[in-house]
Amino acid sequence: xxxxxxxxxxxxxxxxxxxxxxxxxxxxxxxxxxxxxxxxxxxxxxxxxxxxxxxxxxxxxxxxxxxxxxxxxxxxxxxxxxxxxxxxxxxxxxxxxxxxxxxxxxxxxxxxxxxxxxxxxxxxxxxxxxxxxxxxxxxxxxxxxxxxxxxxxxxxxxxxxxxxxxxxxxxxxxxxxxxxxxxxxxxxxxxxxxxxxxxxxxxxxxxxxxxxxxxxxxxxxxxxxxxxxxxxxxxxxxxxxxxxxxxxxxxxxxxxxxxxxxxxxxxxxxxxxxxxxxxxxxxxxxxxxxxxxxxxxxxxxxxxxxxxxxxxxxxxxxxxxxxxxxxxxxxxxxxxxxxxxxxxxxxxxxxxxxxxxxxxxxxxxxxxxxxxxxxxxxxxxxxxxxxxxxxxxxxxxxxxxxxxxxxxxxxxxxxxxxxxxxxxxxxxxxxxxxxxxxxxxxxxxxxxxxxxxxxxxxxxxxxxxxxxxxxxxxxxxxxxxxxxxxxxxxxxxxxxxxxxxxxxxxxxxxxxxxxxxxxxxxxxxxxxxxxxxxxxxxxxxxxxxxxxxxxxxxxxxxxxxxxxxxxxxxxxxxxxxxx
DNA sequence: TTAGGGTTAG
Numbered sequence: 385x386x387x388x389x390x391x392x393x394x395x396x397x398x399x400x401x402x403x404x405x406x407x408x409x410x411x412x413x414x415x416x417x418x419x420x421x422x423x424x425x426x427x428x429x430x431x432x433x434x435x436x437x438x439x440x441x442x443x444x445x446x447x448x449x450x451x452x453x454x455x456x457x458x459x460x461x462x463x464x465x466x467x468x469x470x471x472x473x474x475x476x477x478x479x480x481x482x483x484x485x486x487x488x489x490x491x492x493x494x495x496x497x498x499x500x501x502x503x504x505x506x507x508x509x510x511x512x513x514x515x516x517x518x519x520x521x522x523x524x525x526x527x528x529x530x531x532x533x534x535x536x537x538x539x540x541x542x543x544x545x546x547x548x549x550x551x552x553x554x555x556x557x558x559x560x561x562x563x564x565x566x567x568x569x570x571x572x573x574x575x576x577x578x579x580x581x582x583x584x585x586x587x588x589x590x591x592x593x594x595x596x597x598x599x600x601x602x603x604x605x606x607x608x609x610x611x612x613x614x615x616x617x618x619x620x621x622x623x624x625x626x627x628x629x630x631x632x633x634x635x636x637x638x639x640x641x642x643x644x645x646x647x648x649x650x651x652x653x654x655x656x657x658x659x660x661x662x663x664x665x666x667x668x669x670x671x672x673x674x675x676x677x678x679x680x681x682x683x684x685x686x687x688x689x690x691x692x693x694x695x696x697x698x699x700x701x702x703x704x705x706x707x708x709x710x711x712x713x714x715x716x717x718x719x720x721x722x723x724x725x726x727x728x729x730x731x732x733x734x735x736x737x738x739x740x741x742x743x744x745x746x747x748x749x750x751x752x753x754x755x756x757x758x759x760x761x762x763x764x765x766x767x768x769x770x771x772x773x774x775x776x777x778x779x780x781x782x783x784x785x786x787x788x789x790x791x792x793x794x795x796x797x798x799x800x801x802x803x804x805x806x807x808x809x810x811x812x813x814x815x816x817x818x819x820x821x822x823x824x825x826x827x828x829x830x831x832x833x834x835x836x837x838x839x840x841x842x843x844x845x846x847x848x849x850x851x852x853x854x855x856x857x858x859x860x861x862x863x864x865x866x867x868x869x870x871x872x873x874x875x876x877x878x879x880x881x882x883x884x885x886x887x888x889x890x891x892x893x894x895x896x897x898x899x900x901x902x903x904x905x906x907x908x909x910x911x912x913x914x915x916x917x918x919x920x921x922x923x924x925x926x927x928x929x930x931x932x933x934x935x936x937x938x939x940x941x942x943x944x945x946x947x948x949x950x951x952x953x954x955x956x957x958x959x960x961x962x963x
Numbered sequence: 964t965t966a967g968g969g970t971t972a973g
Contacts, residue, residue: 396964428965457965493966528967559968566969594969601970629970660971692972728972 387414388422395425400435408444417447424454431462438462453485457494464498472498473507487514489523496529500536508533512546524550528557535564558586562595571599572838575608590621597630604917604944605833606638629657636665639915639942639949659687664696669949670959672697672704676713691723698732702739703948703959710736727755731763738767739962743776750780758789769797770962772804792818792825793920830896831917834907841899850903855894858902861933862893868955870932872925892925897943901930905937913940921945922963931955 391411398404408426411417423444430441445451445459456479463472476495479485492515499508512530520526527550534543547553547561558581565574578596581588593612600609613631616622622631628651635644648654648662659682666675675697682689694717701710714733717723725733730753737746746767750760761780768777781798784790795814802810817823828843841848848854862872872893892898897916904914922930922945934941935955943950951958 490965525967556967591968626969657970695972
């Protein structure tokens with residue numbers, strides 16, 4: 385065997401930096417350090433291997449007199465996956481000026497990886513231009529990297545353009561496009577891409593499923609989610625940790641907490657995502673005690689909690705009124721688990737005290753918090769609405785005003801408090817504030833899944849193609865509901881119904897959830913559960929309407945609002961009218 | 964024997 389071959393064989397079996405240093409010394413003594421294959425192998429090991437060293441790789445690289453493409457690629461790749469991806473771009477820039485080497489598909493893949501990780505938008509566009517000029521825009525891997533890179537920067541439209549222009553798309557490319565939509569919150573587009581994928585006869589795998597199941601979770605699209613679950617089972621993909629985690633989250637977010645628990649219990653392996661998805665699931669369903677029990681099991685399984693675990697726990701405690709427990713876990717975060725509470729955790733703490741009527745304590749926390757955040761004051765204002773506290777409500781509103789963060793929702797919250805006190809002047813002030821300050825309102829919308837279609841209804845919307853059918857059905861539903869305790873907004877004082885953003889713009893009659901429920905009643909068989917996902921909180925009028933509908937039509941209705949779940953059955957709601 | 968992939972919160 386020649387010396388060169390012997391050294392290459394040694395490098396093949398090398399598994400530590402210490403051993404590599406010895407081989408390197410041997411290479412120098414043998415006068416083979418200019419041998420291209422050996423030098424590249426050495427450099428590649430140092431740059432990529434977990435037992436390598438990027439510092440050593442840099443040393444080797446600088447000792448290379450005329451580095452060729454392979455050497456550049458190794459060093460760029462090494463930095464692209466390191467904690468300092470910016471250095472990959474620095475090396476790429478140097479390579480551009482080097483006349484001894486040409487960039488290839490590997491170079492582009494690695495530098496795009498670095499751009500993706502540090503969200504270097506300008507560089508990504510520049511590399512994209514070079515990719516086109518160099519004729520690599522037909523390369524499926526480079527293009528998939530471009531899709532991922534634009535996706536990471538939120539440039540979904542460009543990502544889709546790159547994807548559409550690809551001459552051939554493989555499974556990974558489709559998965560990247562679906563993930564892009566899913567991660568950017570464009571869930572209906574993710575499902576449409578999946579339909580397109582199916583129509584082009586592309587098989588799907590576990591990666592596809594995870595993106596899609598996550599989109600179903602956000603959309604509340606249980607029927608499609610169940611189909612995905614069935615597909616996973618039939619193809620042996622339900623054993624995957626990622627798929628299992630996504631399924632737990634999907635079932636919990638679609639209102640089927642029992643199904644989420646079933647999958648959770650059956651999972652052979654559980655990681656932090658598994659535990660968090662279950663704890664957050666319990667939390668948003670207002671089942672604090674079970675969230676706490678799950679947390680204790682998690683600790684027994686020796687899984688370290690993170691900040692999301694505590695968000696789930698605190699949410700559960702807050703909605704179940706477990707004040708002492710909530711405070712205990714808030715304190716444990718930093719004292720035992722060395723996790724610094726973030727503004728969202730403080731938000732949960734304010735909500736915890738506020739919901740329980742301890743508004744002075746909640747005010748003290750917001751006032752003393754180093755987070756001078758509008759979210760905290762808004763949370764406090766929400767609690768003031770529940771407990772009809774004008775004084776603290778006004779303090780919160782003034783602080784929001786000073787922070788320049790007043791929204792229409794805030795004005796409506798305070799207007800509702802004034803309305804409770806029969807303070808017409810206060811309500812009028814809030815109306816004027818919205819108008820004079822030009823405060824933007826958020827239109828309310830609701831999703832409902834019928835079969836495999838997700839339909840969106842916007843407040844007072846008559847542009848929907850089912851409008852005539854829906855409005856006609858809604859009139860009938862309101863009439864039926866009136867026999868079961870629902871008093872429509874016509875007979876309710878206009879002050880009493882000021883509780884959502886929608887209200888100021890229109891009458892409560894055509895709130896988006898009412899339209900969606902009427903559509904659901906018209907389009908589904910008797911006894912079928914109706915599930916609604918709404919972007920805002922449910923207003924008092926709609927809440928009492930849905931309670932009456934659940935009994936009048938003998939339907940279980942599940943509404944996921946911006947914060948929590950409401951399970952309506954037999955004229956009652958799981959939130960016990962406390963939300 | 965130098966490449967591209969996934970989940971929880973927000």
